[in-house]
């Protein structure tokens with residue numbers, strides 16, 4: 001099964017060839033790898049999850065229709081997420097929603113954690129119980145993580161999905177979202193702090 | 204000497220290996236003496252790893268089969284119409 005979802009350059013070229021040839025198994029593998037993340041990403045841009053699912057579905061059709069024109073100048077994932085972004089942006093525009101990824105007005109959740117001299121008010125916990133396999137309150141820890149990501153404001157959510165989950169290059173993420181690398185790092189950190197807060201509540 | 208607050212602000216940069224030599228040294232000095240920050244950095248590292256794992260663990264549901272079929276059928280329609 002090595003390379004089925006396109007790790008590395010050679011595998012990615014092979015995957016693109018299969019997608020262009022209409023290989024259903026190859027498409028299923030790509031869909032499985034990216035669809036949930038695409039919906040999570042699009043939900044930050046359009047007004048509802050249902051709309052995000054529609055937009056993502058529409059994006060997949062575009063991906064397959066235009067895969068022949070993919071030239072490998074970006075990663076395949078970056079190219080596909082750009083298609084999702086464009087579809088979501090268009091839809092948001094039609095619904096009168098402004099889309100910006102500068103993160104203005106998005107803050108981190110640690111402001112109250114320190115005293116006046118910048119020391120911890122309460123000692124952070126040792127997270128001995130927080131592991132991927134654990135089920136807490138009926139959901140796996142990983143499901144709790146994705147639920148927390150879905151509550152993030154758009155800029156943080158986009159950066160965490162693209163960079164922290166999909167592993168896109170920093171430069172690719174910045175170009176897509178129209179932000180600087182410094183801005184991206186701040187957003188990534190804030191997003192992690194928010195997810196950390198959700199996990200800490202389970203600990 | 205960095206404060207705990209400043210250490211927390213640099214936590215992601217540290218675990219992502221993006222700190223310069225001077226900042227790294229400052230962080231190490233603080234962490235050697237501060238259990239709270241050591242734990243916090245550990246939490247941020249776990250958060251990073253679980254976030255990545257959560258993006259990889261998603262199973263295909265039955266509804267996805269229908270969606271995949273819908274996508275592929277639209278594709279064929281497009282081709283028949285010469286699009």
Ligand SMILES: [Zn+2]
Nearest residue numbers: 206207237240
């Ligand atoms: Zn400290």
